[in-house]
Amino acid sequence: MSRQTRAERMRLPLARDVLKAVAVDHDVCVRPFAIRRTDITTGETTVVDVPCGATVTAKCGPCADRARKLRMQQCREGWHLDTEPDLTADDPDQQQRQLMAERADLVHLRDELAGLGQDTATVDRLVAEVDDELAAAGVRGSLPDAEAKPRRKRSTKRRGDVADLPRRPVAATTVGRVFQAPDGARFRPSLFLTLTLDSYGRVRPDGTPVDPASYHYRRAARDAIHFPKLLDRFTQNLRRFVGWEVQHFTAVEAQRRLAMHAHLAIRGTLARAELRQVVAATYHQVWWPPCDTPAYALDRPPVWDAEREAYCDPDTNTLLPSWDEALDELADDPTATPVHVCRFGPVMDVKGVTAGGADASRHIGYLAKYFAIVLLHSGWHERIGVAAVGWSYRPGGGSCGAGVGAVRA
Numbered sequence: 001m002s003r004q005t006r007a008e009r010m011r012l013p014l015a016r017d018v019l020k021a022v023a024v025d026h027d028v029c030v031r032p033f034a035i036r037r038t039d040i041t042t043g044e045t046t047v048v049d050v051p052c053g054a055t056v057t058a059k060c061g062p063c064a065d066r067a068r069k070l071r072m073q074q075c076r077e078g079w080h081l082d083t084e085p086d087l088t089a090d091d092p093d094q095q096q097r098q099l100m101a102e103r104a105d106l107v108h109l110r111d112e113l114a115g116l117g118q119d120t121a122t123v124d125r126l127v128a129e130v131d132d133e134l135a136a137a138g139v140r141g142s143l144p145d146a147e148a149k150p151r152r153k154r155s156t157k158r159r160g161d162v163a164d165l166p167r168r169p170v171a172a173t174t175v176g177r178v179f180q181a182p183d184g185a186r187f188r189p190s191l192f193l194t195l196t197l198d199s200y201g202r203v204r205p206d207g208t209p210v211d212p213a214s215y216h217y218r219r220a221a222r223d224a225i226h227f228p229k230l231l232d233r234f235t236q237n238l239r240r241f242v243g244w245e246v247q248h249f250t251a252v253e254a255q256r257r258l259a260m261h262a263h264l265a266i267r268g269t270l271a272r273a274e275l276r277q278v279v280a281a282t283y284h285q286v287w288w289p290p291c292d293t294p295a296y297a298l299d300r301p302p303v304w305d306a307e308r309e310a311y312c313d314p315d316t317n318t319l320l321p322s323w324d325e326a327l328d329e330l331a332d333d334p335t336a337t338p339v340h341v342c343r344f345g346p347v348m349d350v351k352g353v354t355a356g357g358a359d360a361s362r363h364i365g366y367l368a369k370y371f372a373i374v375l376l377h378s379g380w381h382e383r384i385g386v387a388a389v390g391w392s393y394r395p396g397g398g399s400c401g402a403g404v405g406a407v408r409a
């Protein structure tokens with residue numbers, strides 16, 4: 001081969017890039033995981049490529065595109081579902097039973113060791129390993145850990161400044177009402193709801209504050225951090241208030257001003273006034289120890305005590321409380337107030353959408369555009385389970401929606 005200049009060599013495509021381009025051409029994953037699979041009857045071992053399942057195009061175009069199409073499909077089929085999905089769990093199989101028996105033996109052993117005052121670290125690790133295997137074998141949920149501490153009791157007192165919502169028993173139905181026109185045509189309308197956080201001060205078109213000095217940065221940051229909790233609380237309140245298991249497909253995105261807002265495709269229809277009531281009555285209280293003023297200056301920080309394995313006050317040498325201890329103290333203090341209260345802003349947008357319409361498609365495209373957070377609630381994915389297989393079986397699972405779909409298929 002004749003000698004090439006460096007410039008000529010640099011122009012030749014890298015093998016890795018060629019491989020990537022071919023993968024994209026064929027619409028397959030550009031960075032699959034290699035997983036070894038052993039047939040437990042024959043002992044034969046093969047290496048299988050499992051697609052990465054990325055949801056971001058920059059990481060893997062084909063996987064992200066597939067994930068987006070799947071989300072659109074899940075959203076489309078779930079939004080206007082007209083029959084209750086079958087959520088009956090399968091009977092546990094032989095492997096699952098065996099693992100569970102193994103776990104029981106280990107837990108028994110650990111309790112005996114603990115009773116004798118011996119170290120249980122090794123057995124604890126084995127229990128955790130079996131738990132992982134149980135999860136891999138398709139068992140949902142977790143078992144109570146003997147070591148687990150009791151849950152800290154938080155104040156459940158309702159805020160005086162928020163209207164109380166009447167509660168109804170929640171019927172086990174997830175499907176919206178059907179309306180019949182005089183000519184016999186049937187409509188099953190659903191909703192597209194957008195919830196937004198409050199204003200923290202005026203912003204310019206690019207989202208930056210007009211007056212940085214008075215802009216509520218702290219409240220904006222805390223609202224953004226705790227937004228998922230607020231959304232959870234909204235769903236909970238909504239179900240208790242309307243009295244049925246309202247389902248939604250939700251995408252959360254940051255607005256230009258970096259405040260979170262959520263788009264919810266809600267199955268079935270609800271009265272606007274009722275929605276407004278639930279939005280107004282929904283809040284999330286953050287019970288943290290006070291964190292507004294620094295307790296130590298940068299030039300005199302707490303010191304690490306290697307012997308006691310904790311930080312100490314640099315002057316008095318007393319141990320600083322751990323996060324858990326600080327929370328316990330807070331829980332015991334009847335005069336404590338939450339460090340932050342999250343609420344939705346006053347602006348709420350609701351649209352009625354009928355199944356199959358152009359409007360529905362447009363909104364679905366909108367919801368599936370965002371990779372940020374896709375929450376998927378029970379039953380949404382039932383009919384698309386099979387579509388999810390083949391790309392989302394991977395360590396750690398994909399977006400929760402895709403993971404659930406694959407597991408149940």
Ligand SMILES: [Zn+2]
Binds near residue numbers: 051064
């Ligand atoms: Zn991929």
